[in-house]
Amino acid sequence: MRRWLEGLRELRRYPSAIGGLALIVFLIAVSVYTVIAIPYSQALELWRGGEAWRMHPVNAGPVWVDRLLGGDKPDTTVVRSEDAETRSAAFDGGRQVRIPLSFDYPHDDFPSEINLFLETRDTEREAFVRLRWQTPDGDIIPLGGRRVAREDRISISQNQTLEGRLGMPPHVGLFARSTDAGQPVPDNGRYRLIIDAILFGEDASLEADLVVYGRVHGIAGTDHQRRDLMVALLWGTPVALAFGLLAAVGTTVTTLVIAATGVWFGGLVDATIQRLTEVNIILPVLPVLVMVGTLYSTNIWLMLGVVIALGIFSAGIKMYRAMLLPIRQAPYIEAARAYGAGNARIILRYMIPRILPVLIPTFVTLIPTYVFLEASLAVLGLGDPVLPTWGKVLNDAQTQSALYNGFYYWVIAPALLLMLTGLGFAMFGFALDRVFNPRLRTQ
Amino acid sequence: MSTERAASAESTSPLVSVRDLRTWFELRQWGFLRVGSVRAVDGVSFDLGRGESVAFVGESGCGKSSLARTLLGLHRPTGGEVSFDGYRVQDLAGRDLQWYRASVGYVQQDPYGALPPFMDVRRILAEPLVVHGVTDRAERERRIRRALEEVRLGPGDAILDQFPHMLSGGQQQRVVIARALVLEPAMIIADEPVSMLDASVRVEILNLLRRIQSERSLTLAFITHDLSTVRHYADRIFVMYAGRIVEQAQVDELLEHPQHPYTQALLAAIADVDAANARRVRDVPAGEPPSLLHPPPGCRFHPRCPHAMAGTCDVRDPGMFEPRRDHLSACWLHER
Numbered sequence: 148m149r150r151w152l153e154g155l156r157e158l159r160r161y162p163s164a165i166g167g168l169a170l171i172v173f174l175i176a177v178s179v180y181t182v183i184a185i186p187y188s189q190a191l192e193l194w195r196g197g198e199a200w201r202m203h204p205v206n207a208g209p210v211w212v213d214r215l216l217g218g219d220k221p222d223t224t225v226v227r228s229e230d231a232e233t234r235s236a237a238f239d240g241g242r243q244v245r246i247p248l249s250f251d252y253p254h255d256d257f258p259s260e261i262n263l264f265l266e267t268r269d270t271e272r273e274a275f276v277r278l279r280w281q282t283p284d285g286d287i288i289p290l291g292g293r294r295v296a297r298e299d300r301i302s303i304s305q306n307q308t309l310e311g312r313l314g315m316p317p318h319v320g321l322f323a324r325s326t327d328a329g330q331p332v333p334d335n336g337r338y339r340l341i342i343d344a345i346l347f348g349e350d351a352s353l354e355a356d357l358v359v360y361g362r363v364h365g366i367a368g369t370d371h372q373r374r375d376l377m378v379a380l381l382w383g384t385p386v387a388l389a390f391g392l393l394a395a396v397g398t399t400v401t402t403l404v405i406a407a408t409g410v411w412f413g414g415l416v417d418a419t420i421q422r423l424t425e426v427n428i429i430l431p432v433l434p435v436l437v438m439v440g441t442l443y444s445t446n447i448w449l450m451l452g453v454v455i456a457l458g459i460f461s462a463g464i465k466m467y468r469a470m471l472l473p474i475r476q477a478p479y480i481e482a483a484r485a486y487g488a489g490n491a492r493i494i495l496r497y498m499i500p501r502i503l504p505v506l507i508p509t510f511v512t513l514i515p516t517y518v519f520l521e522a523s524l525a526v527l528g529l530g531d532p533v534l535p536t537w538g539k540v541l542n543d544a545q546t547q548s549a550l551y552n553g554f555y556y557w558v559i560a561p562a563l564l565l566m567l568t569g570l571g572f573a574m575f576g577f578a579l580d581r582v583f584n585p586r587l588r589t590q
Numbered sequence: 591m592s593t594e595r596a597a598s599a600e601s602t603s604p605l606v607s608v609r610d611l612r613t614w615f616e617l618r619q620w621g622f623l624r625v626g627s628v629r630a631v632d633g634v635s636f637d638l639g640r641g642e643s644v645a646f647v648g649e650s651g652c653g654k655s656s657l658a659r660t661l662l663g664l665h666r667p668t669g670g671e672v673s674f675d676g677y678r679v680q681d682l683a684g685r686d687l688q689w690y691r692a693s694v695g696y697v698q699q700d701p702y703g704a705l706p707p708f709m710d711v712r713r714i715l716a717e718p719l720v721v722h723g724v725t726d727r728a729e730r731e732r733r734i735r736r737a738l739e740e741v742r743l744g745p746g747d748a749i750l751d752q753f754p755h756m757l758s759g760g761q762q763q764r765v766v767i768a769r770a771l772v773l774e775p776a777m778i779i780a781d782e783p784v785s786m787l788d789a790s791v792r793v794e795i796l797n798l799l800r801r802i803q804s805e806r807s808l809t810l811a812f813i814t815h816d817l818s819t820v821r822h823y824a825d826r827i828f829v830m831y832a833g834r835i836v837e838q839a840q841v842d843e844l845l846e847h848p849q850h851p852y853t854q855a856l857l858a859a860i861a862d863v864d865a866a867n868a869r870r871v872r873d874v875p876a877g878e879p880p881s882l883l884h885p886p887p888g889c890r891f892h893p894r895c896p897h898a899m900a901g902t903c904d905v906r907d908p909g910m911f912e913p914r915r916d917h918l919s920a921c922w923l924h925e926r
């Protein structure tokens with residue numbers, strides 16, 4: 148115990164230990180925060196995508212990057228009918244409603260999309276709406292009218308006839324300054340969408356949400372399914388740490404026990420373990436994992452099991468064996484046999500603890516290799532299909548040609564987190580190696 | 591079970607009785623081809639009484655440690671048998687084997703190597719108790735403290751929390767002895783317990799062993815190179831040569847009237863050293879020790895023996911003769 152404390156005290160002399168530990172602590176803090184702030188089931192639900200994200204823009208970059216680069220890209224504006232001055236008049240068998248949704252638009256770039264979400268209540272028949280767009284200059288552009296279902300979405304920016312009339316996509320055309328020729332420039336000021344609705348029913352009501360989608364969103368941006376990448380970046384942390392740690396623990400423990408068993412019993416047991424190891428070392432890990440992944444990539448814990456199973460007879464056995472062979476002959480083990488300690492006790496309590504301090508650095512540096520392995524599998528499309536992970540984000544980015552399309556943030560953020568994880572554990576592990584393997588100690 | 595056994599033991603019968611014990615190590619090539627056997631122990635017979643202290647002496651490689659390990663059940667004997675308290679040790683299994691292991695304590699040569707470096711003294715002394723099912727923590731602590739007091743390491747908690755590397759060689763060997771005592775054995779086997787220690791603490795440790803032996807009336811079998819001090823710590827001596835016992839007698843009898851030419855050479859060597867006051871102990875009589883792989887025919891000592899009789903010593907194995915009362919020697923010179 149005291150030896151460990153001394154070791155830890157000595158660690159403070161190594162800047163890389165402090166740096167690595169800081170990174171690890173940061174990642175752990177993020178993990179804890181994430182697991183508390185976004186419970187597991189909620190994270191899965193969110194990552195499944197769909198309606199939850201309907202008010203998020205598609206492929207929007209991080210806000211802070213844009214602002215840092217001196218940009219003024221719009222973020223998303225939502226205008227709700229609850230806040231608008233609704234006027235309504237009853238007629239026989241229904242109501243006529245006018246909702247003006249107005250908002251300020253101060254940005255010098257166009258929004259990426261415009262949608263209007265409508266919800267009618269207590270109607271006897273489908274309601275009818277007619278939309279008009281009012282620019283800051285006071286020009287009125289009719290957007291047409293249509294029947295709406297109980298819950299409906301009017302994709303203004305997808306309106307083909309409007310696009311034909313404006314000569315450009317509606318989310319550009321509706322904001323462009325009419326006088327300018329050449330490159331369209333957005334007009335700043337107060338815009339208004341006027342909804343005239345006819346509702347059939349005594350108590351019928353209408354709620355409307357106008358969403359003017361921006362081009363930047365939040366800290367991490369969004370992906371092609373409008374999902375906030377933050378969810379995956381956050382949840383990727385505990386998943387990566389848990390996977391790396393469990394895989395490292397699992398393979399180290401099984402490998403150690405098997406190596407020690409072989410060394411202790413010797414003979415046929417040892418020979419069998421050695422031959423199995425040699426065969427397993429020749430087998431390339433990634434292709435085997437890819438194969439297994441294609442067959443069974445249903446969830447991450449199965450992958451974890453496979454990784455551990457493949458790691459059991461890994462090259463580590465050779466290293467541990469070399470370390471354990473001299474210990475087998477140690478007089479204290481002979482003494483233990485003389486007072487009646489059994490095989491399991493000798494292996495677990497007398498042989499393995501002897502080499503444990505030397506293994507801790509190796510163990511720490513082993514964690515990120517499994518983190519990377521999990522990410523690589525996910526990038527190859529063999530990850531857990533429902534869990535948000537860094538590798539999954541990279542996989543999506545790849546299939547959506549993120550780099551080709553200029554969505555650098557989509558690749559950089561998860562890659563950076565992966566690199567930080569590797570760096571943190573590597574720095575800490577190397578410092579531990581210095582402390583616990585005095586042969587390497589530099590004077 | 592152990593109490594039943596203790597009750598059944600008759601105090602007059604020998605505690606240990608060894609008959610024609612052989613421990614051969616097979617030499618194999620490529621892991622399976624037998625190319626011969628190292629006959630480390632080759633036909634050894636003796637009895638040890640209760641509360642008796644005996645010494646095994648002999649030059650390096652004559653099989654002393656192999657004999658000790660075979661007695662401890664660490665090597666399976668190739669032939670012959672060891673009886674302990676009337677039970678054939680080879681037949682013991684399960685709980686009976688554990689009883690035997692608790693009954694025989696082991697003190698090794700290298701005290702630092704004999705202690706697991708990652709355990710503190712408390713843990714080291716608790717281990718045998720845990721192995722033998724003493725689950726009660728307070729009981730363990732009590733027995734640990736008693737053992738420590740017996741080896742003069744207590745009282746006081748300080749030592750219990752120390753790790754082996756923090757202790758001096760003498761303290762380490764005391765811990766080793768305490769570990770051998772903690773199960774309250776009937777016999778202790780000490781394999782060169784002081785040869786790796788500083789000269790200044792050797793006498794202390796030997797006195798300690800002797801005192802514990804007489805206080806607990808233990809059977810103490812210790813292996814030594816050092817014939818000059820053996821008289822103070824042993825009642826009887828067994829002289830070993832090339833896997834066999836060549837001479838045995840009470841200490842004073844043997845030292846004053848050595849019968850076997852090998853013993854005589856050993857004692858002469860000590861006299862030489864004393865006279866020259868030399869530092870290097872030349873305890874080996876002239877000539878090479880024989881190969882245990884291909885031991886010489888007849889008496890194993892004959893190639894080095896000044897009295898070798900051609901036609902007898904190099905042909906026939908000598909049996910045990912009794913040239914003097916209670917003094918056995920395996921030499922054709924003493925054939926009557």
Ligand SMILES: Nc1ncnc2c1ncn2[C@@H]1O[C@H](COP(=O)(O)OP(=O)(O)OP(=O)(O)O)[C@@H](O)[C@H]1O
Nearest residue numbers: 615628629630649650651652653654655656657882
């Ligand atoms: N486990 C083993 N396998 C093979 N040979 C062994 C083994 N243990 C001992 N031997 C051989 O048996 C012979 C006797 O060894 P042993 O250690 O018993 O001698 P010793 O009398 O204790 O010597 P020393 O005084 O140097 O300790 C030696 O030749 C040794 O090489």
Ligand SMILES: [Mg+2]
Nearest residue numbers: 654655656781
């Ligand atoms: Mg020896």
